[in-house]
Amino acid sequence: MSYLKNFPNQEGYFGEFGGAFLPPELEPHFEEINQAYLTLGRSADFLNELKYIRKHYQGRPTPVYYAHNLSREIGAHIYMKREDLNHSGAHKLNHCMAEALLAKHMGKTKLIAETGAGQHGVALATAAAYFGMECEIHMGEIDIAKEAPNVTRMKLLGANVVPVSFGGRSLKEAVDSAFQSYVPQADTALFAIGSVVGPHPFPMMVRNFQSVVGYESREQFLEMVGELPDQVGACVGGGSNAMGMFAGFIDDENVTLNGVEPLGKGTKLGEHSATMTYGKPGMIHGFKCMLLSDEEGNPAPVHSIASGLDYPGVGPEHSHLKMEGKVNYHGVTDKETLDAFYKLSSKEGIIPALESSHAVAWAMKHGQENPGSTILINLSGRGDKDIDYVTENFGFGENL
Structure with a gap:
């Protein structure tokens, strides 16, 4: 069996790394995402829609x-x-369009994410515009100043860009801020994590979409x-x-x-x-x-x-x-x-x-x-x- 079929295991571990260490209120929402991905991600209807988007839009x-x-x-x-x-x-649109498509099939109406260089934020704002969804992007103040063109693009695409002013005011703090915002909105929003990081199933899911x-x-x-x-x-x-x-x-x-x-x-x-x-x-x-x-x-x-x-x-x-x-x-x-x-x-x-x-x-x-x-x-x-x-x-x- 190929490596990709073997990793991660059902609990989301790659050897000793990975897992999902979540506050109790978020556990059912991440399990919902996991089950939706395992079901939809292997269905011909979902995959054919994603292939169409990749060819004709991306x-x-x-x-x-x-x-x-x-x-x-x-x-x-x-x-x-x-x-x-x-x-x-950038490559970010590969998983952003897929995560947005997954959110649409789950009945979500909003996408929330962090961004560092702004590429993930731009990609998610693009996906939200395509699917007619709300979009909220958290970005550190240092990165907002450094990556001004991408901030402009996100706003033009209809996203609400939330400046993060605490701590190092960069990517880690943007993730912290996005998580805090997601908790009370988890019933209607998907936290579209921007890399192969975060709690299971995102490291697996983003890898497979990429x-x-x-x-x-x-x-x-x-x-x-x-x-x-x-x-x-x-x-x-x-x-x-x-x-x-x-x-x-x-x-x-x-x-x-x-x-x-x-x-x-x-x-x-x-x-x-x-x-x-x-x-x-x-x-x-x-x-x-x-x-x-x-x-x-x-x-x-x-x-x-x-x-x-x-x-x-x-x-x-x-x-x-x-x-x-x-x-x-x-x-x-x-x-x-x-x-x-x-x-x-x-x-x-x-x-x-x-x-x-x-x-x-x-x-x-x-x-x-x-x-x-x-x-x-x-x-x-x-x-x-x-x-x-x-x-x-x-x-x-x-x-x-």
């Missing part, structure tokens, strides 16, 4: 692109799954090259784009899977978001995972130049895959990420999201160390949201 399949200029310069063959061409500009990325990539790469890639990589914050990509290759013994996380600007707590490098098992937002924590065991402050990776935890499945040695996890710094952002923009005419630029940076580094190898990365989002922040703070890459 513009799937997105292409795999051979980065010929970058490959020539690096000395290895770099391919990119162009999720930046997915409608709304697996379209990996399955398409595998078929496309085989058609283009005639064999599978040596290396497959993706950035990891919560980890949805990575698990979606890995799903297509996880049973292929000759393909090495790589997650790329933010080393930020230093090694001290609060200077990075490198959970796999510096974390240890802990609890956050109703599930167990590798966690960056302080001396008291509480989630630590984190930093990344990419707002979508700015989270002290990580998906429980990523935690399991690291422990089992099925995926290699690497880190790249803010500086390396910026270099990759400028390089891909100027060499290939593709402006990547800062999150995706982490994967580009790793591919460039790995390619230089392994000339002639084939590397497929998930270019999970486009950089429209980041260009003002980058150019105002770092210029146009003149010093590269």
Whole structure:
């Protein structure tokens, strides 16, 4: 039996990680979501409606692109799954349209979520508009200032954007705020968690909805090259784009899977978001995972130049895959990420999201160390949201 069929177990555990640690008032609502997914997610009617949406609304399949200029310069063959061409500009719409469709079938009228970089918020607001539902997005004040274009997009799409002003005013606090708002609205709303994190069934459900990325990539790469890639990589914050990509290759013994996380600007707590490098098992937002924590065991402050990776935890499945040695996890710094952002923009005419630029940076580094190898990365989002922040703070890459 394939890996994906075996994990998670019925209680939502990937080895020792995962589960659902919920206040009693939310337990029946998460069980309702689980049962709806297990029933609807395997029905031909639901799947055919989702396939129609993906083809005729999202513009799937997105292409795999051979980065010929970058490959020539690096000395290895770099391919990119162009999720930046997915409608709304990132992979997030893959699970947002599916979660909204699930909510519609459950009789819900509202979607609630957190967002960091704003890509999940934009995608969920898009899905809410498509299905005629209300939408409430919680976003930290730091990220609102940093990702202003996405805030504008969410509001244009009809979403109510709720600024989060407590704590670190970033992604963790946005999740806290969204959960607090969801509790009294759970009868009529779905909390559409934005990654492979949170209580069961969301890590499983979001992974499965995102697996379209990996399955398409595998078929496309085989058609283009005639064999599978040596290396497959993706950035990891919560980890949805990575698990979606890995799903297509996880049973292929000759393909090495790589997650790329933010080393930020230093090694001290609060200077990075490198959970796999510096974390240890802990609890956050109703599930167990590798966690960056302080001396008291509480989630630590984190930093990344990419707002979508700015989270002290990580998906429980990523935690399991690291422990089992099925995926290699690497880190790249803010500086390396910026270099990759400028390089891909100027060499290939593709402006990547800062999150995706982490994967580009790793591919460039790995390619230089392994000339002639084939590397497929998930270019999970486009950089429209980041260009003002980058150019105002770092210029146009003149010093590269």
